[in-house]
Amino acid sequence: MKPLNTDVLIVGAGPAGLALANTLARAGVRFLVLDRLAQGQNTSRAAVLHAHTLEMLEPLGVCVRLEAAGLKLAKFSIRDRARALVSLCFDALPSRYAGILMVPQNVTEEILADALVAAGGKVGRGWMVESVIDLGDRVRAIAARGAERRAIDARYVVGADGMHSVVRHTAGIGFSGHRYDESFVLADVEMQWSHGRDEVKLYFSPAGLVVVAPLPAGTFRIVATLADAPEFPGEQSSRRSSTREVRNMAVPRFRRSYGVRGSASTTASPTAIAAAGSCLLETRRMSIAPQGAKA
Ligand SMILES: Cc1cc2nc3c(=O)[nH]c(=O)nc-3n(C[C@H](O)[C@H](O)[C@H](O)COP(=O)(O)OP(=O)(O)OC[C@H]3O[C@@H](n4cnc5c(N)ncnc54)[C@H](O)[C@@H]3O)c2cc1C
Numbered sequence: 001m002k003p004l005n006t007d008v009l010i011v012g013a014g015p016a017g018l019a020l021a022n023t024l025a026r027a028g029v030r031f032l033v034l035d036r037l038a039q040g041q042n043t044s045r046a047a048v049l050h051a052h053t054l055e056m057l058e059p060l061g062v063c064v065r066l067e068a069a070g071l072k073l074a075k076f077s078i079r080d081r082a083r084a085l086v087s088l089c090f091d092a093l094p095s096r097y098a099g100i101l102m103v104p105q106n107v108t109e110e111i112l113a114d115a116l117v118a119a120g121g122k123v124g125r126g127w128m129v130e131s132v133i134d135l136g137d138r139v140r141a142i143a144a145r146g147a148e149r150r151a152i153d154a155r156y157v158v159g160a161d162g163m164h165s166v167v168r169h170t171a172g173i174g175f176s177g178h179r180y181d182e183s184f185v186l187a188d189v190e191m192q193w194s195h196g197r198d199e200v201k202l203y204f205s206p207a208g209l210v211v212v213a214p215l216p217a218g219t220f221r222i223v224a225t226l227a228d229a230p231e232f233p234g235e236q237s238s239r240r241s242s243t244r245e246v247r248n249m250a251v252p253r254f255r256r257s258y259g260v261r262g263s264a265s266t267t268a269s270p271t272a273i274a275a276a277g278s279c280l281l282e283t284r285r286m287s288i289a290p291q292g293a294k295a
Helices: 015-027 052-058 063-069 106-118 164-171 237-255
Strands: 004-011 031-035 048-050 072-073 073-078 083-089 101-102 123-125 128-134 139-145 148-159 175-192 199-205 208-214 220-226 269-286
Touching: 004 015, 004 128, 015 031, 015 052, 048 052, 052 063, 063 106, 101 199, 101 237, 128 164, 148 164, 175 237, 237 269
Parallel strands: 004 031, 004 148, 031 123, 073 199
Antiparallel strands: 048 101, 072 101, 073 083, 128 139, 139 148, 175 220, 175 269, 199 208, 208 220
């Protein structure tokens, strides 16, 4: 098997891998970006782009599209029912992108992927990088697509392969942290809500917390604490039960416990749930790469 040669192999085409691929394409660096998924993910996941992220993305020429696709907000508050305990304003930041831009992650990824094509690159999809070996003057990765296997030699390998990164693991880069005690249900919903679409609101109460964040196209992201989330989110059964949780538990609890004032027609009440999932949250910190590591 004669290896393919490149300067930089990027493993993973999430937002990190796509942003790097765009940067290298514009700088004229030879690279290959591979992702094990046959298609990009279509879920909304991280839905806020901060001002400095947009500043970093500006040279890639994607900000006009991101701003057109997103909903720009300035305000974030932490509340006890109707009372604001903490109010933050992002519109005074010293940046031309001052504010917080609500954009579902799948939209961000789509815009980055389109920009990559416009810059002459593309993601090699369906390729799972199985191993990475340091050969001293280069790194060799073995990638598989079905029964097909390819060796790729690169001067550098970048691990943009997410939480369970093969690259980080191979390079011996630590990823230590811990899991939060609570688990969460997260849903994108259409709902009756008379408390404005100009602010992200986090409600605290003894029953747990609920976040309501306006998203583009008239929808909202709801995040609420939950008793027991499954270890691995995303399976059909878990999605179905999460949707039930949002309808049966989170929103009525939100209505009662959080005492949002207003008539019945103006309190939170989802009319449609676009996506729901429950999850455990972890906080992790990546170590500095050990001396000599090429990833
Ligand atoms: C339900 C949910 C909600 C979330 N909400 C938020 C939020 O509100 N705010 C927030 O900041 N973050 C949120 N996140 C986290 C956010 O999605 C991640 O931080 C973000 O996706 C990380 O981007 P990334 O490019 O580093 O990696 P990822 O997006 O994880 O991309 C990694 C890519 O690498 C590919 N890959 C992995 N292993 C291999 C391999 N061996 N070979 C080839 N390809 C490989 C994967 O297919 C994937 O496409 C959420 C995540 C989930 C699941």
